[in-house]
Every structure is written in structure tokens, then in C-alpha cells.
Amino acid sequence: MINVGILGSTGYAGQQLVWLLNSHKNVNIAFLSSNSYAGDPYSKVYKNYNGFLQNVCINMHDVEDKLDEIDVLFLALPHGKSFHVTQKALEKGVKVIDLGADYRIKSKEIYEQWYKVDHECSELLKDSVYGLPELKRESIKNASLIANPGCYPTASILALAPLLKNKLVNPKSIIIDAKSGVSGAGRSASIANLYTECNDSIKAYSVACHRHTPEIEQELSDIYGDDLKLIFTPHLVPMNRGILSICYADLIKDISQEELYEIYKDFYKDEFFVKVIEDMPETRYVSGSNMCHIGLRIDKRTGRVIVGSVIDNLIKGAAGQAVQNMNLMFDLPENMGLDFPAMVP
């Protein structure tokens, strides 16, 4: 039995973690921390847990005293908020899985440039592991500190990895046009995220300046073997969950769609969670699950490839991937607690 604690348990990613860990047969939730709701029963904040969870939220300040009770600490706070508790946890031999951005970017300077916050634990950067199991499985198994990937990066990197690994495209030509459900914006009260401000409308945001850009570039450069830069354009779509990442790149090898399809099928052939499909993917077929569907088309007229990748932004894009990483770190079947398809409609 793995004892876990969650910080930021009442944000959407945190709540998704609660859902998964609560139904995970090998996990005991030792504590749920939430500053906004400290003292409240969790099922009073999230009423779907009525009958399923007895935990009462504790304050972040009380977490340090409880680090001895747990084997792994999940951090679901905004970036820049968990430096201190991370250090404390690691000192006590507690593994840390951070759903935030603090350890994803290997360069302190790039992190600070994009996140506008001083990195107070940069010494941890060298040993932290970027938690994308399909690409970093072995490192994750041995890690103490996991930098759980961002939602958009997860979808985009999985989409582009086979092309870059096999050097099939011009690394300078990559364009990622990604569309996300509104839960990606979090649970804070703001006019921009009101129902009436989002419903029945779509928009691009943070154009040419989204913080996920350096993260995607870092990982793809790593896969490719050389630095690359790309464009990443996120959009807010009127739906609760889901990310569709459409990636464009110029082919530099003459390859047919069938050949490319086989390369993708082969690249992911042992992966439980990644399915390469014949159609173009739809978010509803993965929302509510830890699955990723990838489809692709070669556009002969322009010599480009278009790869589409869908995930649930809160699950494979956050909490589900965190649980997948935990399973690896504790030598459990990788899909334990994650072995279910999306529910439709």
C-alpha cells in the first residue's frame, strides 16, 4: 500500500488526482491539503465524493508534519508555490510528483524568463525527471522527483516524437495548433472563465508566448538530437475537458501515408495508453480516460504531414500521467488504476 498526500487537492488537476488515487487498489490517501478549504470535508467541496471519501482538507502549513506518513507527495499547485515543501519531502525520502511546471524546464534561466518567478530549488533540476513514460520510462522508475509534463506538451510531444526520432521532418518547420477544454484554465473565479464568456465561442490565446513552448521545444530537441524552435498556439474551446493537438511539419523524406502510419504503429506498439488510429482523432473518445489517440495525414500537394493527437487534459495531461508515473516508481503495473476507456457520450 502506497501512502500518498496531495497539495492543491481542490484544484481541477488535484481533484482528478483524488478521483484516480481513491479508486487505486494499492493507494491510501493519507491527507488532502487545500488552503481555500482547509477544515472542510473534501466531499463538501466536491459533492461527487459523498459516500466515497471521508478526508477533511488540511492546511498547507500542516503538511510538513505529515510527510512521515506518506511515501509520495503529489503537488497540484500553481508554479512557484511548492519549493519549500518539495525540499522537505525529498529530505525525508518521500518521492515527489509535481504536476506543476517548476522542474520541467532544465534551464533555470529559461524557466525564470517564461514563468516570471525565481526558481528557488534549481539544484533539484538536474535530478528531476520529465515524467513522460512513453519516452522516459527507465528514468522515471528510478526517480525521486518527477516533473509531470504539461497537458499541451504531452499531447504535442507524443504526436511529434516518431517524426523527430526518425528525422523525417525539417525541425524548423513545426507548427502546433492546439485546442483545449476550459478545465485547463483552472478553478479560480475570473470573468474570462465564466460560463457566459466561454460558451458557444472559440479563441486563441497566449499566441506566440505560451509558457508550454520552451517545454515542448526542450523535449523535442532532446528526441531530435539538436535544438529546434517551433510555434505553439493554444485555443480555448467550449467543452469541459480534452486537448486536440494538430501538428504540422515539412517532410524531408519521400514517404507514403501507409509507410508513415506503420512507423507510428511501430513506435507505439508496446504502449498501452497510446493508440495510432486510421481516422483523425476526437477528444470525446479519450476524455475521462488516460488514453491518447494519434492520427496522421500526409498532404502530398504541399509535402507536409499533419498529425493529430488527443488526450484528456486533466488525466493523461496531468493527474492520470502522474499516477502512471507513480505506478512506475513503485514497481506496479503501469496501467493500474488507469485501465478504463472513455465514457461516451
Add this chain to the structure above:
Amino acid sequence: MINVGILGSTGYAGQQLVWLLNSHKNVNIAFLSSNSYAGDPYSKVYKNYNGFLQNVCINMHDVEDKLDEIDVLFLALPHGKSFHVTQKALEKGVKVIDLGADYRIKSKEIYEQWYKVDHECSELLKDSVYGLPELKRESIKNASLIANPGCYPTASILALAPLLKNKLVNPKSIIIDAKSGVSGAGRSASIANLYTECNDSIKAYSVACHRHTPEIEQELSDIYGDDLKLIFTPHLVPMNRGILSICYADLIKDISQEELYEIYKDFYKDEFFVKVIEDMPETRYVSGSNMCHIGLRIDKRTGRVIVGSVIDNLIKGAAGQAVQNMNLMFDLPENMGLDFPAMVP
């Protein structure tokens, strides 16, 4: 291991059954029948099952030959379509759980009046059991043929049962105003159910003539101990799943809200799936689960009680309840395969 077969497996209720039975540890899905998609892999019709299900849909005509392979047959077809195969299955000792309406109404005349179809198996009516576990648990355990309740009736009967059992209201005063997500309308191509015809709009339909009316009246009359009639008004709401049933009745006893709350809590105290709550319920807290939340208010100004009940129309309102019944019929823990909360957002 219980071997099951499903007819009408590609309708929404059928697909929900597939989801639940596929993840049920004690169930093996022997066959999935679908006339529309016979010959197609199920995961080609419902792409969320890619990696989860290998079954290929068979034609309804081939089902009879396969009855020997199963212990229980689930029927998820429209009413009036499964008379013959039901008889065949029962003859072979296969238990039948019918998600359609054919055995819910005990009176052949009332059934034919409301459903406009001749009942070809009325001899089965006397032994069929109305599959609402919270009220008919013992009968269900011993049944061979289950008439799985309608979605609206499930929510409404659970809401009103404590009031009628305790004779707290005037049985002639009941009004049920119910709101459902669009999946209740099924998966047939029709202009009325197009996205553009449903989105961002609400309407009442089948006013004063919905077929669930006699079913609700039958069961509530049974609980009350005398015949009653009521008004039932369904609505189509722009959401995928969920039913909110708001029930009004005139109180005939002087009772406070706290007292009535305690009566409800006591009535459902042993029920895993029914939670009496302090607030008024919201469909999102049960959608995607087999749970039912009930809230109530006494309006002193008019001497009436208002009870609100929410369920997921495809799960507790159909497939989940069917699995709950199966668990009872096969002596398994009642919540096996159904033991998870709703996912939010």
C-alpha cells in the same frame, strides 16, 4: 464468471452496458449484437474501446444460437422488439434483464395504450420483476426476468418513495417536472436531435402524455398502497447526460424540514447508491456514476414539499441499474463494477 450477451449494444444505453460489463471483474462479454453494425468491430463503432475490446458485432438473428453460451441476456432495444428472443432465452434458463419498457407495466392494456404496440409476451408480466433495487431487492434476487426501470421513473420514484411510504403527502397532488440530457433521446439520426437543434435551448416535450407516466404511477401506487395519478413533464436540456427530477407534493402532516430530512436519511440509510444531501442536487455530481443524490425543501408558505433527485440517465437510469440488478441476481456484492464516483468537471 458470468457470461453475458447484449442486444442493441450500439445504442447509448447498450454502449453504457458494454462499458460497465467490460470493466466488471466477474463478467465475460460473450457477444454484442447490433443490427446496424453487424460484422463491424465494436471499437470501430465506438472508438473509445480501441485497446479495450476485441468483440465484433453480430446480427440479432445469430443471437438465438448463442444463448447457450450465456448466463444472462441484456436487452437494450426499443420496446416491442425483443419478445421472441426473451422467450427463447428464458426457456433455456438464461436470465434476462430488459432495459426496455416491455415488462415494466403490469397491465397489458395500459402498456398497449401507451406504447401503441401489441404485447406479445404478456404471460411473462406476472413473474417479471421491476428492477429498482432500493425497493425490490429481494424480488430481484430471485427473478429470472427483470424489467429494468425507465430513467425518469428511477429518479422520480426514489425521490417520492419516502413521502408516500410514510403517507406524508396527498397522493393526488404530485407533480414531477423532470429535466434530461440529450442522450436520453437515443442515437438515431433525426433533425430534432441535431446539435444545432438542441444546443443552447430548452423545451418541455411529451407534455401530459409521456409513456413513463403509467410506470411511475404504478410503482408509487404500490408504495403508497392505493392508486394515484400524477403529472409528469419531461424536458430536453443541452447536456449529454443526467436527469434532475423535481417533485412537488402537498404535505398532509405538519412536519419540519429537519424532521423530513431525517426520515429520508433513515429511509435510505443502508443504500450505497442513494445519498440524501443537505443542498439541492446537481446532475454533474452523479453523471458518470451509478449514484443518486436527493435533496428536499419544505415550503412553509404553501405547505408543500419539493424533492429534487439526480441520476445519470444512462447509468443509474439504465445500464448501471441493470448491472446492479445482475449483481443481485448472481449473488455478488451489489456495487461490484459500480463503485466509483462521478468525474468532474
Add this chain to the structure above:
Amino acid sequence: MINVGILGSTGYAGQQLVWLLNSHKNVNIAFLSSNSYAGDPYSKVYKNYNGFLQNVCINMHDVEDKLDEIDVLFLALPHGKSFHVTQKALEKGVKVIDLGADYRIKSKEIYEQWYKVDHECSELLKDSVYGLPELKRESIKNASLIANPGCYPTASILALAPLLKNKLVNPKSIIIDAKSGVSGAGRSASIANLYTECNDSIKAYSVACHRHTPEIEQELSDIYGDDLKLIFTPHLVPMNRGILSICYADLIKDISQEELYEIYKDFYKDEFFVKVIEDMPETRYVSGSNMCHIGLRIDKRTGRVIVGSVIDNLIKGAAGQAVQNMNLMFDLPENMGLDFPAMVP
């Protein structure tokens, strides 16, 4: 040319007023006041006005100096916020149309009981006119201060007026179950109104305690000729606009549906904005317009009548009705600036 000013111009009702008054051929918008956005061009707050409106928002404190510039002042603030400016305006001979609740309830005590605020201008109550043109046309024409009705009351009163005027129902038996789009909740940042908290879900709220209850009771009592009390249950529906009000009442006269339909057609035969229809109404057919559609069914089995009424909560339920009142007060064709149907889909 009528010169107008609007307070609370950046709330949803205020913005809807701006839309209507800006396209009204006989109106000049002299000023738009908004505390939140004072100093900002209106088209920066609401970008749909880019190219249509040059006004810059002014602060509420500057409004008093501008009262001389206008003929009518529209108030679109929350209740209890405009007492002082209302008095000032009336003193200067400026007509006032208040979209808030402050003058709707004739009894100071009832207002204060339900709105939890001291009424600072109760001397104005006796001369203020409840602005529902279909029932108060002559009074509105001569009024200086209009209490523009609430959205739910507008739909509900129009639905029930013919029944009560003709004494066809038991006044003690009225139940109103109303469903509204989320714009009714306003534009303030709050977690409860976030997209992810409202989408794909429905709930009843303020059950047995909504502030529109005394307003509806007051007007229906007036139509009936004697006091009555009723139940009013509002719901939040995942759509931007629209209200569907379903009203139940016990018939006390033996009347057929055709006869009742004729009574309704006759009651509203001269009304441009109210259409009695054969079907049950849908909000999408009136959303974006000042229309009201009413449908009805008699349920012979229980001797009750069910009347459904739909309006756009921001237009006929607020701003459109305010403009309709303005047209009457200034002797213009009543439908000027409001003469367009809903846009579908």
C-alpha cells in the same frame, strides 16, 4: 430624438440595453456609466461594438452632472444601489426605467424582508409603475418611474394571467418551475458561474426562497383580485440565454384544451410580442428577440393545466422590455427597435 443614459452599462442587462438603444432610430445614447470600467471605451469592454459605438464609460459619480442631458435614465445596477440618483433624476424631470428590483414590490416591508436591504426611497413606491406592458400599458404611458419586471416574473405572469383573469384555476394550486440560461446570474467573477461549474449540468437553486416569488405573487394577486401564494423554483441551465417557465395549476372549470387555447389567443390577440402557439415553446425560438411564446396543455387525467412560456431573459426579461416601456412613455410605436425575430440556430 430621445436622449438616454445607462447606469450599470457593462453588466449583461446593461449591455443588452446598449445593443437595443444603439440600434434604435429615435435614441441617442448620451452616456454609459460603469464603475468597473470608468474611463475605458465601451467597445474595449464589449468588443462586438468595435465600429458601432464610440462612447467611453463614465463613473457613476459623474452621472448626476449629466442628468440635464437626458430624457430618460436606465438603471441596470443590482438592487439597492440607485436610490439617490433615482431621486435626483426624477426631480429634474428625467424619466427613470429601473431594471432592478427596487420599485417592483409595492410593500416596503416585503421588499426589505426578501432583499435584505433598507428601502431608502419608499415614497416613490406608490407612483412607480410595474413595467409589464401587456398588462399595464396605460399606466406605463403616464409613468415617470418604471419598475421593470424581473425576468422569471415576466415569463411566469404572462403564462398565468389568462387563467387568473378568467378565474379558471384554484389560486392556491400554482406551481412555477422555471429554467434559465446562465446570463441571468450576471457577469461577476464567482466560482459557481465558471464555465466548468455550469457546463453539461443542471440544478435548481434558491428553492422555496427566490426573491422573485413576492413579485410574481403581487402581480398575479392583482390580476386575480385576491391574495395568492405560490411555489417558484428556478433552475440554472447550461445555455447562455433564455427562460422557460412551466406553470401548473388545478382547473376549477371544466374546459377543453381547444377552448382554453382560444381564451389565450383572445387574451393576447392584440399583442405584438406575445404569441400563443399550438406546440410547447422552445427558448431558441425567442432568444435574441423581445418575443414571448406561450403553449399550453390540459391534463385531463389530473384536471390540471400546464402552461409553458419562453422569453429571452436579457431582452423581454429585462432590456427589451425596458425599451418597450420607453417607447410607450415617449409615444413611439411600441415595437420600435424591437421588431425582429430570434436568430437560429
Add this chain to the structure above:
Amino acid sequence: MINVGILGSTGYAGQQLVWLLNSHKNVNIAFLSSNSYAGDPYSKVYKNYNGFLQNVCINMHDVEDKLDEIDVLFLALPHGKSFHVTQKALEKGVKVIDLGADYRIKSKEIYEQWYKVDHECSELLKDSVYGLPELKRESIKNASLIANPGCYPTASILALAPLLKNKLVNPKSIIIDAKSGVSGAGRSASIANLYTECNDSIKAYSVACHRHTPEIEQELSDIYGDDLKLIFTPHLVPMNRGILSICYADLIKDISQEELYEIYKDFYKDEFFVKVIEDMPETRYVSGSNMCHIGLRIDKRTGRVIVGSVIDNLIKGAAGQAVQNMNLMFDLPENMGLDFPAMVP
């Protein structure tokens, strides 16, 4: 007074035409043709017109006899269905505005290749005018046959025209990633367009093969002065209306964002319907109007420009543009009947 007739009046584009032409002060609707609903009052098919329109739908076969009654015929049928009636109308001196694709592509071969239908009136291609007023105003004024542009092409061409006119980008580098509301899919009963199949999900479709591709290429090649090819990827978004077209291109001139912004402002400075904005555009600010908002960003890191353009797919993308063209052809103010902003929320 311009007398008009509409074929295909009960499709979504047709209905949008009805809305606009019915409120247009200089237009009289002589007839509305609809094969599906011939004989029905239009307001029975589209209930929002109750009180606004008396027309009864006529059969397409009866249209020929009525060509003498009209000055302009609007065609809102699928491609390939109006060849014969178009010829008849032109012979009688009736102007024709075709909202379908039949005359947009100048090359009969390319049309037949993409639309899979023989072009039965290719002799009309040379004189037909592509009805995009912002680029073809003078030709439109003198035309008899207007090929009204497709929705996606309208948004995309307006977005890219300034870049290509000024030769600022590599014409081989263009990628258009466009997102549309579901009304673009039309009003035919199909499972794919059911509410439950579209709600809360997004997908790309017709990837690398959408029929709007040659239309966009033709017009942009014309603006640029040389042939070009591009990628066009459409998406289905869970909203009723609206298109957001995000266009990417490699800059070949060193230019700052401020300079490019000024070029765009200048290019569209006399255009009533096109607004170049500082932010990135959102569909809700134009949905329900004939407006187009364009925003842009230069991504210095990759030397690319990203232009976003929003329109309402049924108005500026179809019916509104058709009315705009009609106004030009009949020497009326171009924005007559189109002079209103979007309604929000």
C-alpha cells in the same frame, strides 16, 4: 423595392437569408422554396418567424414560373442542384446570387475533381464573379451571377490578403487551421451531427482534402499574382455558429508587429465590416453579425506571422455576404440590413 426569391430556404444558410432579407427595408420576399417543406408555412418550419413572416414554402418545380416576379434569385442549395434554374433566371434578366460552390472555382476540371459532380453550366464560369466585396467590389456591382464565397474561404482570404498583396510571406508556407461551429454542417439528419456526437468534443475533419482548399488557393493566387498551394484543416467545434481561421506563414521581410498592424489597418481602413484589432479575435464578438475581426502576432522566434480571423459562418460566411453583394448589385448602401453588432453573451 427589390423582389427576391430563395431556393433552399429551409437549410441553415437559407434561413439566415430569410432573416436578413425579411428585415431589409428595401426587399420584398416574393417566394421561399423548399422541397422538404413545400406547402408548409415558413413559420411552421422555423417558429421564430411566428408573427414575422406569412410566406408558405413552394416547391422547387414551381419556381420557374415565378422568375418573372423577382429581381434576384438566391440559391441556398447544395452544390450541383441549381444549374437549370440558374440558366433560366439569367435568361430572364434575373440576377442570381449562388451561396453554393458551383461558380466559385473558375476551372471546370478543378471543380469536378473536388466536388465529384459534372458542371452543367461551365459557360457561366467566365462571367460569374466571386462575391467577396472587400476584394471584388467593382466586379460585383456589375455582375449578373455571383458565386458567393464559402465560409472558411471568406475568413481565411480576408486574413491573408494583406500579407500576399504586399508579398510579405513565402506563398508556399501557408497553413490555415480553421475551427467552425456545427451549423456549418447543415440541417440534414445524420448521426455524426447529433447533439450527443458533437457536444463537449472537438475534431479535425476532411484533413488534407477539404473542398474549400482550391477555392482559397485560387483567390490567394489571384491576390499574390502567382499560383500557390496551401494546407487547410477544418475542425468541428461544439458551438452553433462562428469560424475562427488561424493562418500561419513564413515572413520574408523583416517587419515588426506594429508595422504589420499598420499595414492591415490601412488595407481595411475603408471597410465597414472588417476590423483589425489589437487582441486576438473571438468568434462570439462577431457571431450574429456580418462583421469580421482580424488580429495578428509576429513570432520573432521563428520568423512567422500568425493571423486570426473570425466571422459568423452563416452571415459573413454565407447569407450576410450574399445580402452585402445584393446591396452592391442594386446600388444600395453596402451595409443596409447588415448594420448591427453581435449580441453577447
